[in-house]
Structures are given as structure tokens and as C-alpha cells.
């Protein structure tokens with residue numbers, strides 16, 4: 001099956017020629033999906049949804065994270081947890097990732113034109129980090145949309161950042177050089193060395209939602225969050241907690257001095273139009289007051 005998949009990948013549009021009767025449904029499904037995904041990217045059928053991050057102390061929106069969405073014509077809405085790995089496996093991730101960069105920058109410029117200064121976080125996959133023209137692409141998107149580079153932050157998962165430490169370091173330096181910000185996603189699930197972390201030009205750590213989920217029941221999870229916040233602040237980094245679902249979690253995270261919170265408690269990822277509305281809303285249906293058209297660092 002691996003050989004067939006390799007052939008299918010190299011064959012691109014002729015994937016079906018490599019089908020073998022013994023191929024299992026999983027592989028077949030993947031090959032079908034990669035064909036559909038290739039088309040969806042080419043036809044511009046993907047969408048970005050946005051999820052806000054909120055300052056834990058001052059209750060203002062600090063930025064939004066762009067999350068890719070694909071409504072498959074037959075299978076319905078597919079999770080990026082499904083199609084991002086397929087894009088990576090079949091060589092589509094750079095095309096997809098380049099579209100995400102362009103679209104997210106475009107959207108920030110549309111919000112700016114509506115008077116909203118919203119910072120956007122863009123997820124980067126390992127293949128994008130290794131792509132030679134990543135930095136020029138980002139520069140081009142910033143230039144095209146006349147964006148302040150500080151409005152863009154790239155999220156790279158800790159495991160990806162560690163996988164090719166030297167390569168990540170070099171790319172982060174180049175990205176930092178053009179003025180965009182960098183964040184380590186799913187922090188706590190990989191194994192960063194502290195000296196490496198110090199060398200990376202990041203400005204933010206995102207605590208993985210697995211720790212947030214266990215905050216109320218696990219003293220270990222609380223100890224880990226406390227340690228990560230302490231480490232981050234000692235290194236002059238801000239800390240975001242992802243996957244915040246309950247008020248109890250919010251209270252613990254606030255008490256532990258976590259800087260920003262993100263999760264269903266505040267909002268699920270939503271369309272750009274709804275996100276703009278949400279940010280503009282000076283009297284949101286929650287107990288919080290969001291400062292209109294501001295973000296904090």
C-alpha cells in the first residue's frame with residue numbers, strides 16, 4: 001500500500017491507475033480525499049474560520065487564530081485534523097499553506113479597513129517551515145495587503161519545532177527579521193530543551209489543551225501550567241492557554257497568571273464576518289467587556 005500511495009502521490013491526477021484490490025478502505029479514502037482536496041485548493045473552496053484569544057486580566061480581544069475549513073461536497077465539513085495530514089502526506093500542504101497565509105493577511109486588511117486592528121495567528125506545518133520561499137511568500141502577502149508585520153503571528157507546534165531544531169532556528173530568525181511574531185503551539189507535549197527555547201525568537205507559548213482539560217482534577221496539570229507560565233515569563237514570553245471550556249478553568253488559569261485564554265468558553269471558531277461582528281460588539285452576551293478595536297501585547 002505504501003508503494004501504491006507513493007506512486008499515487010507522484011502520479012498526481014492519475015491516482016486511480018494505481019489502485020490494487022488489496023488496498024484497504026483507509027488508503028482508498030485517503031487517495032480519493034487527496035484528489036478532492038487538490039481540486040478544492042485549486043478552485044478556492046477552502047475557508048478560514050477564526051477563533052478569538054482573550055486577555056485573561058483585562059478582558060480584551062488579543063487576536064484571532066485562523067483555522068482551515070473544508071466543506072467536502074459529499075462528506076460535509078471535514079476537520080483539519082483529517083485533511084491537514086492528507087495534505088502533508090500527498091504534497092499539497094505548501095499550496096494549502098500558501099493560500100492560508102494569503103487569505104489570512106487579506107482578511108486582516110479587510111478588518112483594518114473596517115476600523116478593526118486584529119492580530120491573526122496562522123498555523124504552519126513542518127513542510128512549510130522547510131519551504132525555501134516561505135519568507136518571501138509572507139513578505140509578499142504583507143506587502144500586497146499593506147499590513148503591519150506585527151499583526152501576524154505564526155504558530156508552530158513544539159514537536160515540529162524540535163523535529164528539525166537547526167532548520168527551525170534559521171527559519172524563525174528569518175521570519176523574526178521581517179517583523180512577524182512566532183508562537184510555540186501545543187506546548188508541553190514535546191520535549192523542548194530550555195537552551196533551544198531561549199535561542200528561538202518566539203514571543204509566545206501556547207499551553208496544550210490537554211493540560212487545560214485536566215486542570216480541575218489533576219494537581220500535576222496545575223503544576224505543569226504553573227511551571228510553564230513561570231518559564232515563559234522568565235524568558236519574557238506571553239502564555240496562551242488553548243481549549244478553555246469552563247469558568248473553573250478560566251479562574252485557575254487567571255490565578256496562575258496565564259496571559260491569554262482561548263476556547264469554547266469564549267467562542268468557537270467562526271466565519272470572518274461573525275468574527276468581525278464579535279470584535280465590534282461592545283456588549284457581548286458574555287460577562288466580559290471587550291475593548292473595541294484594540295489588542296494588547
Ligand code: C2E
Nearest residue numbers: 067068079080081084100123124125243244245263264269
Ligand atoms: P491547533 O492549532 O492546536 O488548534 C486548536 C484546535 O482546538 C482547533 O481545532 C480548535 O477549533 C480547537 N479548539 C479551540 N477551542 C477549543 C475548546 O475549548 N475545546 C476543544 N475541545 N477544542 C477547541 P481545529 O480547527 O479542528 O484544528 C485542529 C488542528 O489542525 C489545529 O490545532 C492545527 O494544528 C491544524 N490546523 C488548522 N488549520 C490549519 C492551517 O491552516 N494550517 C496548518 N498547517 N494546520 C492547521
Ligand code: MG
Nearest residue numbers: 065123155185
Ligand atoms: Mg494553533
Ligand code: MG
Nearest residue numbers: 185186206242
Ligand atoms: Mg494548539
Ligand code: MG
Nearest residue numbers: 186208209242
Ligand atoms: Mg492543539
